[in-house]
Amino acid sequence: xxxxxxxxxxxxxxxxxxxxxxxxxxxxxxxxxxxxxxxxxxxxxxxxxxxxxxxxxxxxxxxxxxxxxxxxxxxxxxxxxxxxxxxxxxxxxxxxxxxxxxxxxxxxxxxxxxxxxxxxxxxxxxxxxxxxxxxxxxxxxxxxxxxxxxxxxxxxxxxxxxxxxxxxxxxxxxxxxxxxxxxxxxxxxxxxxxxxxxxxxxxxxxxxxxxxxxx
Numbered sequence: 001x002x003x004x005x006x007x008x009x010x011x012x013x014x015x016x017x018x019x020x021x022x023x024x025x026x027x028x029x030x031x032x033x034x035x036x037x038x039x040x041x042x043x044x045x046x047x048x049x050x051x052x053x054x055x056x057x058x059x060x061x062x063x064x065x066x067x068x069x070x071x072x073x074x075x076x077x078x079x080x081x082x083x084x085x086x087x088x089x090x091x092x093x094x095x096x097x098x099x100x101x102x103x104x105x106x107x108x109x110x111x112x113x114x115x116x117x118x119x120x121x122x123x124x125x126x127x128x129x130x131x132x133x134x135x136x137x138x139x140x141x142x143x144x145x146x147x148x149x150x151x152x153x154x155x156x157x158x159x160x161x162x163x164x165x166x167x168x169x170x171x172x173x174x175x176x177x178x179x180x181x182x183x184x185x186x187x188x189x190x191x192x193x194x195x196x197x198x199x200x201x202x203x204x205x206x207x208x209x210x211x212x213x214x215x
Contacts, residue, residue: 020084027075039068042085045168046092052163053096055152063099067092082177086170089178093160100156150200154193161186162193 026034046067051060070091071078078087154162164175165186176183 021080024075024078024080024084027072035068035072038071038084042088043068045085046088049089049160049163049168050092050096052148052151052167053093053160054099059099063092063095066095070095082174086174086177089164089168089170090180093178097156097160146201146204150197153200154196158189158193158196161189162197165190 023034023038027038043064047060047064050063050067051057054060054063067088071088078084082090151159151162151167160179161175164170164178165172170178172183172186176186179186181189
């Protein structure tokens, strides 16, 4: 049974790779229907990442358009070392980053330790164990809105790691490829992002939990 399952998974991976390779060849040949298919397949995910990075629907739509135009222009240089989706994420991330840096020209990387710092993430002042909340509380529109707002407030170098790993479900290795950083950096930044969000949302979820207990 396990061997059959393994064979089935391997076949699906190979089929997906073959479909992607065929799509790439058609795009390189100038097949407009293949370009349209690529947009249809990947635009929703690219838009989600752009919106969460930039926080503006109009700009996110512009980034999607810019991403695919850039990708199709440079398709001959795509070597296939990563998946097509991963490559598109990278283009979208860089486009979003350029826009953010125009808005925040005094950007400073969190990877540059402050004077006297040992580059360790400070322990959050207040942590709340979210496992104590009923699942229904997370499903509420208010809770989702609060989470989305907090994610949008993550420091610039932490936000894309959290979006790609936690929200888009990419692997650590894929995230490293998109952001062009090491796997170790992905793990470090993800840990920092989780701690940052827990501290940022502690007061809200503590109040929510107390309300649930009173109810």
